[in-house]
Amino acid sequence: MLFSSISFLYYFLPLVLISFFVAPKKYKNIILLIFSLFFYFYGEGKLTIVLILSCTINYFIAILIDRNNKESKRKFWLVIGLIVNLSLLIYFKYFNFFLENINHLLNVNIAYLNVVMPLGISFFTFQALSYLVDVYRKEVKADLNIINLTTYITLFPQLVAGPIVRYQTIKKELINKDISYENISYGINRFIIGLSKKVLLANNLGLLVSLLKETPDSTLSMWLISISFTLQIYFDFSGYSDMAIGLGRIFGFKFLENFNYPYISKSITDFWKRWHISLSSFLKDYVYIPLGGNRCSKSRWIFNIVTVWFLTGFWHGAQWNFILWGLYFAIILLVEKFFIKDFIENKKIINHIYVMFLVIISFTIFNGESLIEVFNNLKLMFSFNGNLYTLESIYYLKSFSIILIISVISSTPIIKNIINKINDKYNKSIIINIIFIVGIMILFIITTAYLIDSTFNPFLYFRF
Structure with missing residues (x-):
């Protein structure tokens, strides 16, 4: 269910x-x-x-x-x-x-x-x-x-x-x-926001991925698939986490946060402090630290990092692409630590391009059904000898451009910051509170209407 x-x-x-x-x-x-x-x-x-x-x-x-x-x-x-x-x-x-x-x-x-x-x-x-x-x-x-x-x-x-x-x-x-009006109100709002992220954004992005996979191969279509899937899996999983946290709060439980806008990260190290926080925290406390953490020799520390990220990948599924995905991050984290830490510090634009490029590549690996498919997809992304684009890929890019733009904006704290500023300025305004309540209700109605009308409603992380 x-x-x-x-x-x-x-x-x-x-x-x-x-x-x-x-x-x-x-x-x-x-x-x-x-x-x-x-x-x-x-x-x-x-x-x-x-x-x-x-x-x-x-x-x-x-x-x-x-x-x-x-x-x-x-x-x-x-x-x-x-x-x-x-x-x-x-x-x-x-x-x-x-x-x-x-x-x-x-x-x-x-x-x-x-x-x-x-x-x-x-x-x-x-x-x-x-x-x-x-x-x-x-x-x-x-x-x-x-x-x-x-x-x-x-x-x-x-x-x-x-x-x-x-x-x-x-x-x-x-x-x-801890059952209170404040917790119930917060829980309902958080649940509806998570539901809308899942249904209105993740589902549409997933539909785009499915449609693009049916089109002839091209460099543009493969990049669109990878970018769309990167956004889809974020809204799918963080949306579910929002709903879980919201439901927990309604029933009097305070679950810890699981996502903190990972796509604004300044490094891959920072990314994994923001993405699937509960898994990272579990592996840190129950695997990494018992192995010795970073209080050991350099060779032992490298072994600890590789072990943890092998397990991170393998935890996600019994496929070699998940193992490769985990080891991919292990290598990047080691490279960051030993070679490029000083270079990427305090370079906001370069940092963001660097992180998102590597994250998009990572989810191309993650989304493959086999290692052969993964390598073929990566080859297609960086191949400029074949079809750079097709009419179908251009058509779907135009058709889903609004969803893609909204998704990119929603993956950052821009909307949250605007709402917080309004709350700070009009904290005791009854009208503003009513507007927020009505807005949440409208969001729920739109989301429900979309659910009734749509048949495409997968949950990516249910398979893990």
């Missing part, structure tokens, strides 16, 4: 909101848990058992870690927890990938397993892992209330596409939710 679907907006969401706010305080987590499991079951059916199994296993392992005072026993149960969680992830997401490569390398024909990947397994597995590690580190106590812990892992706003929420971030809110 997509957030950007009529069934969610007009059936599921009103029902869960009514049930949640009518229910007494002590039953609110039960309500959220029931609806979260139904939300997952609606799309995944019998695979819901994998989610329930993950919650149950992690509940008991965390208690076993917490109740043991001996370091050896605590570490033993942590290792068991890591093995169980990673085994589930590897089996459902990566098993056939490994078989495919074994078959190719050894020239054998081992039959593939009929494995269907549970939706959001990368996200809820990482949340469970962070919980176990935090219990082991004594940063949090094991939650003895299985309803609370299962609610944390299965909470539908962030269940299938993040952001990756740590237990310590919302542990207090699992018991005492």
Whole structure:
């Protein structure tokens, strides 16, 4: 069930909101848990058992870690927890990938397993892992209330596409939710803004990508595909994160931000402080720092960087293009650190061109179905011997020019800054507040109307 679907907006969401706010305080987590499991079951059916199994296993392992005072026993149960969680992830997401490569390398024909990947397994597995590690580190106590812990892992706003929420971030809110008019109002506004980013911008950009892929090859069409996809994936994923954060706030949870205008970054290092922040933070705290971080020899630090970015790419999917995508960023970050850090500092225009060029190339790699397709696409982008453009590519560029311009502007804080200045100047103006409320309502109506009329409504990050 997509957030950007009529069934969610007009059936599921009103029902869960009514049930949640009518229910007494002590039953609110039960309500959220029931609806979260139904939300997952609606799309995944019998695979819901994998989610329930993950919650149950992690509940008991965390208690076993917490109740043991001996370091050896605590570490033993942590290792068991890591093995169980990673085994589930590897089996459902990566098993056939490994078989495919074994078959190719050894020239054998081992039959593939009929494995269907549970939706959001990368996200809820990482949340469970962070919980176990935090219990082991004594940063949090094991939650003895299985309803609370299962609610944390299965909470539908962030269940299938993040952001990756740590237990310590919302542990207090699992018991005492901060439900107020301000939070509900903020949550509704944030949700509608995220919905509009997804439906009005990401969907149209995705449509442009699909249409261009059906046209004859040309340099212009390939650049348009890459630029459009770069914008699409941002509005798709950040729009979902906005909706998740908004829904969380309505239900009394404060999820951390997941995006901070990454396309205004001054370097690739800065880009990854702004893009998918919850994943970057997870890998930093649970992989990079335990490996030694940057407090080690230069060769060890390079190893740590390459390892983290290999895992970043592999986390996104069981395809070689994702691994290449991760290693691509590892190389760029190393080059920035050792060779061009001083050159790119305090050069705003050069910085921006440099970052966006590399990011567009990165999402060309990301968007490929295979390494052969990736290299063919890159070759086409930088080939000036063949077709530079086609009539179709010119036609679609003109047809979608307004969407592209709006998307570029919306990927920067320009609109946000204008709204903030108006708020600062007319903070207590009833008329301005009414205009904002009416504007949000109109935005929701337009978005809903577009949803009803359109059949193109994918969510890119659901496949991860």
